[in-house]
Amino acid sequence: MTAPPLLSVRGLNKAYGALRVTDDVSFDVAEGELHAIIGPNGAGKTTLIHQLSGRLASDGGTVRFAGSDVTRLSMEERVRRGLARSFQITSILDGFTVLENAALAVQARSGSSFRFFRPAARETRLNEAAMAALAQVKLDDRAHRRAGSLSHGEKRQLEIAVALATGARLLLLDEPLAGTGHEETAVLVDLMQALKETHTIVLIEHDMDAVFALADRVSVLVYGRLIATGTPADVRSNREVRAAYLGEEEAA
Numbered sequence: 001m002t003a004p005p006l007l008s009v010r011g012l013n014k015a016y017g018a019l020r021v022t023d024d025v026s027f028d029v030a031e032g033e034l035h036a037i038i039g040p041n042g043a044g045k046t047t048l049i050h051q052l053s054g055r056l057a058s059d060g061g062t063v064r065f066a067g068s069d070v071t072r073l074s075m076e077e078r079v080r081r082g083l084a085r086s087f088q089i090t091s092i093l094d095g096f097t098v099l100e101n102a103a104l105a106v107q108a109r110s111g112s113s114f115r116f117f118r119p120a121a122r123e124t125r126l127n128e129a130a131m132a133a134l135a136q137v138k139l140d141d142r143a144h145r146r147a148g149s150l151s152h153g154e155k156r157q158l159e160i161a162v163a164l165a166t167g168a169r170l171l172l173l174d175e176p177l178a179g180t181g182h183e184e185t186a187v188l189v190d191l192m193q194a195l196k197e198t199h200t201i202v203l204i205e206h207d208m209d210a211v212f213a214l215a216d217r218v219s220v221l222v223y224g225r226l227i228a229t230g231t232p233a234d235v236r237s238n239r240e241v242r243a244a245y246l247g248e249e250e251a252a
Ligand SMILES: Nc1ncnc2c1ncn2[C@@H]1O[C@H](COP(=O)(O)OP(=O)(O)OP(=O)(O)O)[C@@H](O)[C@H]1O
Pocket: 016, 019, 021, 039, 040, 041, 042, 043, 044, 045, 046, 047, 048
């Protein structure tokens, strides 16, 4: 018997007026899988991530996570259950230290569960959990620096640490490689490779080398519709995908 998927999306829809941005999207993500969603600009990838994270309400369809229907749950409730989107750089608090940024996320996850500790012990526990998240993204040596002083790539690492610090089981990563230089890309790809050992990941990414190196399965979104889901090799050789997307990229 195969294990039920950790994330199961069925018939998801979203329209802005007459524009169907998410059109009857269905796919599953198994526990431990890195599932990439690719597609041309404006295909609806970010909208789909917002629907999965709960930032955007869907017009129809269902999102099930860890066996429960979360379609109508708030973003906060989904985070509490372990479904977390990496927060965009804009949500990093530049004036706070790297450690404080991660500790705030731990605090958000823990709700009242730290209230039994005295303040000093509470702070120690929060900082330990935050340091563990920073160590996972190899930012522990930057813990006491102001977040605003980090490089672009390091901020991307911190975004992922913040999602990890919420206790995420499934990470929704929206273009973590956007705007990163060659070396930063290599660091982040290594980081995602390591995270695959501990987390299920849905990755939206334009960098095809990274997608094909990291993904267990790839879904291709074109005009809001999933035209293919399969292994990287299946998707790469799919004629419809090549015509609609990859061929076009290679020709560019
Ligand atoms: N709030 C909105 N109101 C109206 N149209 C919107 C809104 N948000 C997105 N759209 C439209 O929905 C479509 C999908 O946008 P979305 O940002 O989800 O695509 P994307 O695949 O993430 O694009 P990119 O790869 O360029 O980031 C686009 O045509 C966009 O203009």
